[in-house]
Amino acid sequence: xxxxxxxxxxxxxxxxxxxxxxxxxxxxxxxxxxxxxxxxxxxxxxxxxxxxxxxxxxxxxxxxxxxxxxxxxxxxxxxxxxxxxxxxxxxxxxxxxxxxxxxxxxxxxxxxxxxxxxxxxxxxxxxxxxxxxxxxxxxxxxxxxxxxxxxxxxxxxxxxxxxxxxxxxxxxxxxxxxxxxxxxxxxxxxxxxxxxxxxxxxxxxxxxxxxxxxxxxxxxxxxxxxxxxxxxxxxxxxxxxxxxxxxxxxxx
Amino acid sequence: xxxxxxxxxxxxxxxxxxxxxxxxxxxxxxxxxxxxxxxxxxxxxxxxxxxxxxxxxxxxxxxxxxx
Numbered sequence: 001x002x003x004x005x006x007x008x009x010x011x012x013x014x015x016x017x018x019x020x021x022x023x024x025x026x027x028x029x030x031x032x033x034x035x036x037x038x039x040x041x042x043x044x045x046x047x048x049x050x051x052x053x054x055x056x057x058x059x060x061x062x063x064x065x066x067x068x069x070x071x072x073x074x075x076x077x078x079x080x081x082x083x084x085x086x087x088x089x090x091x092x093x094x095x096x097x098x099x100x101x102x103x104x105x106x107x108x109x110x111x112x113x114x115x116x117x118x119x120x121x122x123x124x125x126x127x128x129x130x131x132x133x134x135x136x137x138x139x140x141x142x143x144x145x146x147x148x149x150x151x152x153x154x155x156x157x158x159x160x161x162x163x164x165x166x167x168x169x170x171x172x173x174x175x176x177x178x179x180x181x182x183x184x185x186x187x188x189x190x191x192x193x194x195x196x197x198x199x200x201x202x203x204x205x206x207x208x209x210x211x212x213x214x215x216x217x218x219x220x221x222x223x224x225x226x227x228x229x230x231x232x233x234x235x236x237x238x239x240x241x242x243x244x245x246x247x248x249x250x251x252x
Numbered sequence: 253x254x255x256x257x258x259x260x261x262x263x264x265x266x267x268x269x270x271x272x273x274x275x276x277x278x279x280x281x282x283x284x285x286x287x288x289x290x291x292x293x294x295x296x297x298x299x300x301x302x303x304x305x306x307x308x309x310x311x312x313x314x315x316x317x318x319x
């Protein structure tokens with residue numbers, strides 16, 4: 001039997017959200033991997049990264065088949081609520097950063113801090129390669145868990161896990177290729193803008209899936225996602241503007 | 253053990269970055285679920301879900317800036 005055609009109006013936002021979110025996460029993980037490689041060489045950096053990817057693959061292979069057993073409406077509701085919590089959290093933080101309330105994420109500073117930490121551990125006589133490998137392992141595992149969640153969350157409701165996964169894989173390859181060429185932290189990536197965009201998309205998916213899980217029929221079906229994204233973008237920008245204005249009033 | 257604790261704490265933080273935001277989102281979802289279950293029509297439940305979350309977002313950012 002032929003596989004059903006993938007609807008581009010649903011697939012495009014899912015793949016786009018997975019790609020952009022993964023760029024953000026991979027840039028963060030790459031900074032730590034590079035710090036480890038700079039101080040201790042590529043061997044501990046690569047074994048830490050490889051071990052973390054193996055753990056992530058085990059999680060996906062264990063949880064993936066279980067998702068097929070969950071009734072679709074329940075899956076949409078649970079994933080929708082989790083996406084709302086995750087996406088709105090990102091959007092709130094990105095708006096506060098855009099308003100100047102929270103400091104921007106600085107990859108160069110994180111690189112310097114991580115390098116100093118590994119150097120201190122070395123000076124204390126701890127097994128340098130081991131400590132450095134664990135740092136790479138932790139960074140890839142923690143950032144990778146977020147990527148896995150996003151891929152499952154934006155893909156599970158419509159059978160789009162594979163396309164979303166390919167979006168995430170493409171992001172990994174792009175970031176790693178650029179990182180390998182530059183061999184320095186990717187500080188020029190407009191991380192807060194990307195996070196703002198991802199927060200908008202995840203929040204839009206969250207409302208969409210939660211509604212579907214509750215049995216709500218959205219006008220325009222899948223196209224409603226674009227409308228939701230526009231509304232969350234507007235609300236996020238408005239919130240950032242109000243927060244900035246509020247700070248100005250408080251400071252004067 | 254500390255690595256496991258760190259991972260669990262990171263997972264918790266993914267969904268509960270701000271306890272008030274999390275609480276408010278869950279209240280909005282519960283209100284939409286009640287409306288959807290009460291047979292008032294999906295349009296009302298959908299409107300509450302969408303508008304409620306937009307309002308929660310703006311309020312969370314403004315409150316975050318004041319803190």
